[in-house]
Amino acid sequence: MAETETKLKPSLLLLARNLAIGAMAAAGGYYMVQTSEIVVVILGAGLLLVGPVMVLMPLFMGLPARGVCPQCGGTIETMSRDDRNLLCRGCDSYLDAGQGKLRRSDPNRVEAEPSFAAPSPWSDITLVVYPTVAFSASDKIQDWLTTKKGGVRVMEARWPQQCVVCGAKPARFDEMARQIAKPGNVMDTEIVVAAKGIPYCGAHKEGVVFERIDSATPGASGCFGLKFRSLTYRNAFMSANPWRFTWHQ
Ligand SMILES: [Zn+2]
Numbered sequence: 001m002a003e004t005e006t007k008l009k010p011s012l013l014l015l016a017r018n019l020a021i022g023a024m025a026a027a028g029g030y031y032m033v034q035t036s037e038i039v040v041v042i043l044g045a046g047l048l049l050v051g052p053v054m055v056l057m058p059l060f061m062g063l064p065a066r067g068v069c070p071q072c073g074g075t076i077e078t079m080s081r082d083d084r085n086l087l088c089r090g091c092d093s094y095l096d097a098g099q100g101k102l103r104r105s106d107p108n109r110v111e112a113e114p115s116f117a118a119p120s121p122w123s124d125i126t127l128v129v130y131p132t133v134a135f136s137a138s139d140k141i142q143d144w145l146t147t148k149k150g151g152v153r154v155m156e157a158r159w160p161q162q163c164v165v166c167g168a169k170p171a172r173f174d175e176m177a178r179q180i181a182k183p184g185n186v187m188d189t190e191i192v193v194a195a196k197g198i199p200y201c202g203a204h205k206e207g208v209v210f211e212r213i214d215s216a217t218p219g220a221s222g223c224f225g226l227k228f229r230s231l232t233y234r235n236a237f238m239s240a241n242p243w244r245f246t247w248h249q
Protein backbone atom coordinates (compact mmCIF):
# COMPACT_ATOMS: atom_id res chain seq x y z
CA MET A 1 0.00 0.00 0.00
CA ALA A 2 1.70 3.19 -1.17
CA GLU A 3 1.82 6.12 1.24
CA THR A 4 2.97 9.71 0.71
CA GLU A 5 5.52 9.66 3.53
CA THR A 6 6.77 7.41 6.31
CA LYS A 7 8.54 7.98 9.64
CA LEU A 8 12.30 7.73 9.81
CA LYS A 9 13.78 6.58 13.13
CA PRO A 10 17.32 7.57 14.16
CA SER A 11 19.20 4.43 15.11
CA LEU A 12 22.03 4.17 17.66
CA LEU A 13 22.54 0.59 16.56
CA LEU A 14 23.20 1.73 12.98
CA LEU A 15 25.52 4.43 14.35
CA ALA A 16 27.50 1.80 16.29
CA ARG A 17 27.75 -0.36 13.19
CA ASN A 18 28.89 2.55 10.99
CA LEU A 19 31.48 3.57 13.61
CA ALA A 20 32.80 0.01 13.71
CA ILE A 21 33.00 -0.17 9.91
CA GLY A 22 34.65 3.28 9.79
CA ALA A 23 37.23 2.31 12.42
CA MET A 24 38.01 -0.97 10.65
CA ALA A 25 38.34 0.83 7.30
CA ALA A 26 40.76 3.36 8.79
CA ALA A 27 42.80 0.66 10.53
CA GLY A 28 42.89 -1.50 7.40
CA GLY A 29 43.84 1.52 5.31
CA TYR A 30 46.66 2.39 7.72
CA TYR A 31 48.29 -1.00 7.16
CA MET A 32 47.57 -1.10 3.44
CA VAL A 33 49.38 2.17 2.66
CA GLN A 34 52.56 0.69 4.16
CA THR A 35 52.78 -2.16 1.66
CA SER A 36 54.70 -1.94 -1.61
CA GLU A 37 51.84 -2.95 -3.94
CA ILE A 38 50.67 0.27 -5.58
CA VAL A 39 47.08 -0.94 -6.01
CA VAL A 40 46.91 -1.89 -2.33
CA VAL A 41 48.33 1.51 -1.35
CA ILE A 42 45.71 3.33 -3.44
CA LEU A 43 42.90 1.24 -1.94
CA GLY A 44 44.36 1.78 1.53
CA ALA A 45 44.53 5.54 1.03
CA GLY A 46 40.86 5.47 0.04
CA LEU A 47 39.96 3.57 3.21
CA LEU A 48 42.04 5.97 5.30
CA LEU A 49 39.91 8.81 3.92
CA VAL A 50 36.56 7.01 4.15
CA GLY A 51 37.07 5.66 7.68
CA PRO A 52 37.30 8.99 9.55
CA VAL A 53 34.48 10.44 7.42
CA MET A 54 32.20 7.59 8.53
CA VAL A 55 33.21 8.16 12.16
CA LEU A 56 32.78 11.96 12.08
CA MET A 57 29.71 12.22 9.87
CA PRO A 58 27.11 11.77 12.67
CA LEU A 59 28.53 14.87 14.45
CA PHE A 60 27.55 17.08 11.53
CA MET A 61 24.87 15.18 9.71
CA GLY A 62 22.85 13.56 12.48
CA LEU A 63 22.34 9.91 13.28
CA PRO A 64 21.87 7.30 10.60
CA ALA A 65 18.24 6.26 10.44
CA ARG A 66 15.93 3.46 9.40
CA GLY A 67 12.45 3.60 7.94
CA VAL A 68 10.17 1.89 5.46
CA CYS A 69 9.78 2.78 1.80
CA PRO A 70 6.51 4.76 1.31
CA GLN A 71 6.05 2.99 -2.02
CA CYS A 72 6.59 -0.69 -1.19
CA GLY A 73 7.13 -0.92 2.57
CA GLY A 74 10.67 -2.29 2.23
CA THR A 75 13.31 -1.37 4.83
CA ILE A 76 15.48 1.68 4.02
CA GLU A 77 18.64 2.78 5.83
CA THR A 78 20.10 6.27 5.57
CA MET A 79 23.63 7.34 6.43
CA SER A 80 22.46 10.55 8.12
CA ARG A 81 19.43 12.64 9.12
CA ASP A 82 19.18 14.27 5.70
CA ASP A 83 19.87 12.16 2.67
CA ARG A 84 18.85 12.49 -0.99
CA ASN A 85 18.31 10.11 -3.88
CA LEU A 86 18.14 6.86 -1.94
CA LEU A 87 17.33 3.91 -4.18
CA CYS A 88 14.87 1.32 -2.82
CA ARG A 89 15.82 -2.15 -4.00
CA GLY A 90 12.27 -3.39 -3.45
CA CYS A 91 10.49 -1.12 -5.95
CA ASP A 92 13.26 0.85 -7.79
CA SER A 93 11.87 4.14 -6.36
CA TYR A 94 14.03 7.11 -5.38
CA LEU A 95 13.48 8.53 -1.89
CA ASP A 96 14.65 11.51 0.19
CA ALA A 97 15.18 11.57 3.95
CA GLY A 98 14.57 14.77 5.91
CA GLN A 99 12.69 16.16 8.93
CA GLY A 100 12.31 12.65 10.28
CA LYS A 101 10.45 11.44 7.18
CA LEU A 102 11.01 9.41 4.05
CA ARG A 103 9.39 10.76 0.86
CA ARG A 104 9.58 10.06 -2.84
CA SER A 105 12.19 12.20 -4.58
CA ASP A 106 10.86 14.95 -6.85
CA PRO A 107 10.32 13.12 -10.18
CA ASN A 108 11.48 16.24 -12.08
CA ARG A 109 14.82 16.42 -10.28
CA VAL A 110 17.97 16.93 -12.36
CA GLU A 111 21.30 16.55 -10.53
CA ALA A 112 24.64 18.07 -11.55
CA GLU A 113 26.20 14.58 -11.63
CA PRO A 114 24.63 11.35 -12.94
CA SER A 115 22.77 10.03 -9.86
CA PHE A 116 19.72 8.01 -10.93
CA ALA A 117 20.28 4.37 -11.70
CA ALA A 118 18.82 2.15 -14.41
CA PRO A 119 19.70 -1.49 -15.16
CA SER A 120 21.90 -2.64 -18.02
CA PRO A 121 20.95 -5.52 -20.36
CA TRP A 122 23.92 -7.60 -19.18
CA SER A 123 22.79 -9.80 -16.32
CA ASP A 124 26.24 -11.41 -16.01
CA ILE A 125 27.90 -8.09 -15.10
CA THR A 126 27.31 -7.47 -11.42
CA LEU A 127 30.38 -6.53 -9.45
CA VAL A 128 32.81 -4.41 -11.48
CA VAL A 129 36.07 -2.58 -11.06
CA TYR A 130 37.33 0.23 -13.25
CA PRO A 131 40.83 0.20 -14.64
CA THR A 132 40.14 3.55 -16.32
CA VAL A 133 37.76 6.46 -15.99
CA ALA A 134 34.67 6.83 -18.16
CA PHE A 135 35.05 8.52 -21.51
CA SER A 136 32.80 9.60 -24.32
CA ALA A 137 35.15 9.83 -27.29
CA SER A 138 33.52 8.36 -30.35
CA ASP A 139 36.81 7.75 -32.22
CA LYS A 140 37.98 5.51 -29.40
CA ILE A 141 34.71 3.58 -29.43
CA GLN A 142 34.89 3.20 -33.23
CA ASP A 143 38.44 1.95 -32.82
CA TRP A 144 37.32 -0.74 -30.40
CA LEU A 145 34.40 -1.76 -32.57
CA THR A 146 36.52 -2.10 -35.72
CA THR A 147 39.53 -3.82 -34.14
CA LYS A 148 37.22 -6.04 -32.03
CA LYS A 149 39.70 -5.81 -29.22
CA GLY A 150 38.50 -7.88 -26.27
CA GLY A 151 34.88 -8.17 -25.29
CA VAL A 152 33.18 -5.05 -26.60
CA ARG A 153 29.49 -4.94 -25.78
CA VAL A 154 27.21 -2.38 -27.38
CA MET A 155 23.95 -1.78 -25.58
CA GLU A 156 20.85 -2.15 -27.77
CA ALA A 157 18.63 0.29 -25.93
CA ARG A 158 15.46 2.17 -26.75
CA TRP A 159 16.23 5.80 -25.93
CA PRO A 160 13.13 7.94 -25.36
CA GLN A 161 13.51 10.66 -28.00
CA GLN A 162 14.28 13.65 -25.82
CA CYS A 163 17.45 15.14 -24.33
CA VAL A 164 18.55 12.81 -21.49
CA VAL A 165 19.18 15.88 -19.30
CA CYS A 166 16.43 18.45 -19.95
CA GLY A 167 13.86 16.60 -22.06
CA ALA A 168 14.09 18.99 -25.05
CA LYS A 169 13.93 17.84 -28.66
CA PRO A 170 17.18 16.04 -29.55
CA ALA A 171 19.67 17.94 -31.73
CA ARG A 172 22.34 15.23 -31.86
CA PHE A 173 23.09 11.66 -30.74
CA ASP A 174 26.13 10.75 -28.67
CA GLU A 175 28.06 7.64 -27.84
CA MET A 176 29.66 6.68 -24.58
CA ALA A 177 31.76 3.80 -23.33
CA ARG A 178 33.58 2.56 -20.29
CA GLN A 179 36.25 -0.03 -19.78
CA ILE A 180 35.39 -2.28 -16.87
CA ALA A 181 36.81 -5.41 -15.29
CA LYS A 182 34.54 -8.23 -14.29
CA PRO A 183 36.11 -10.12 -11.37
CA GLY A 184 36.61 -13.82 -12.04
CA ASN A 185 37.86 -16.78 -10.01
CA VAL A 186 41.34 -16.74 -11.47
CA MET A 187 41.60 -13.42 -13.27
CA ASP A 188 39.45 -10.45 -14.21
CA THR A 189 37.80 -10.19 -17.62
CA GLU A 190 38.21 -6.80 -19.27
CA ILE A 191 35.14 -5.62 -21.11
CA VAL A 192 34.31 -2.40 -22.94
CA VAL A 193 30.66 -1.47 -22.55
CA ALA A 194 29.30 1.07 -25.02
CA ALA A 195 26.05 2.83 -25.86
CA LYS A 196 25.08 4.67 -29.05
CA GLY A 197 22.29 6.99 -30.10
CA ILE A 198 22.00 8.87 -26.81
CA PRO A 199 19.78 11.89 -27.51
CA TYR A 200 20.93 15.36 -26.46
CA CYS A 201 19.75 18.91 -27.11
CA GLY A 202 22.30 21.48 -28.29
CA ALA A 203 23.17 22.56 -24.73
CA HIS A 204 23.80 19.29 -22.90
CA LYS A 205 26.29 16.44 -22.85
CA GLU A 206 27.39 13.70 -20.43
CA GLY A 207 23.96 13.16 -18.94
CA VAL A 208 24.41 9.41 -18.53
CA VAL A 209 27.32 7.10 -17.57
CA PHE A 210 27.96 3.42 -16.97
CA GLU A 211 28.39 3.08 -13.23
CA ARG A 212 28.31 0.87 -10.18
CA ILE A 213 24.95 1.07 -8.40
CA ASP A 214 24.12 0.82 -4.72
CA SER A 215 20.80 0.90 -2.92
CA ALA A 216 19.62 2.09 0.50
CA THR A 217 18.10 -1.32 1.21
CA PRO A 218 20.16 -3.08 3.90
CA GLY A 219 22.09 -6.20 2.99
CA ALA A 220 22.11 -5.25 -0.68
CA SER A 221 25.16 -5.88 -2.74
CA GLY A 222 25.84 -3.43 -5.54
CA CYS A 223 25.22 -4.02 -9.19
CA PHE A 224 26.15 -2.46 -12.51
CA GLY A 225 24.12 -0.24 -14.80
CA LEU A 226 23.57 3.30 -16.01
CA LYS A 227 23.26 6.52 -14.07
CA PHE A 228 21.30 9.50 -15.39
CA ARG A 229 21.33 13.14 -14.30
CA SER A 230 17.56 13.36 -14.83
CA LEU A 231 15.16 11.28 -12.74
CA THR A 232 12.40 11.88 -15.33
CA TYR A 233 14.58 10.45 -18.08
CA ARG A 234 15.71 7.55 -15.89
CA ASN A 235 12.09 6.59 -15.28
CA ALA A 236 11.25 6.90 -19.01
CA PHE A 237 14.31 4.80 -19.90
CA MET A 238 13.30 2.05 -17.48
CA SER A 239 9.78 1.99 -18.95
CA ALA A 240 11.17 1.74 -22.49
CA ASN A 241 13.60 -1.11 -21.76
CA PRO A 242 12.77 -4.47 -20.18
CA TRP A 243 15.94 -4.96 -18.12
CA ARG A 244 16.01 -5.44 -14.36
CA PHE A 245 18.66 -4.76 -11.74
CA THR A 246 20.74 -7.89 -11.16
CA TRP A 247 19.92 -7.89 -7.44
CA HIS A 248 16.41 -9.04 -8.50
CA GLN A 249 17.90 -12.23 -10.02
ZN1 LIG B 1 10.32 0.61 -2.22
Ligand SMILES: [Zn+2]
Pocket (backbone or CB within 6 Å): 163, 164, 165, 166, 167, 168, 200, 201, 202, 203, 204
Ligand atom coordinates in the same frame (compact mmCIF):
# COMPACT_ATOMS: atom_id res chain seq x y z
ZN1 LIG C 1 19.15 19.24 -22.87
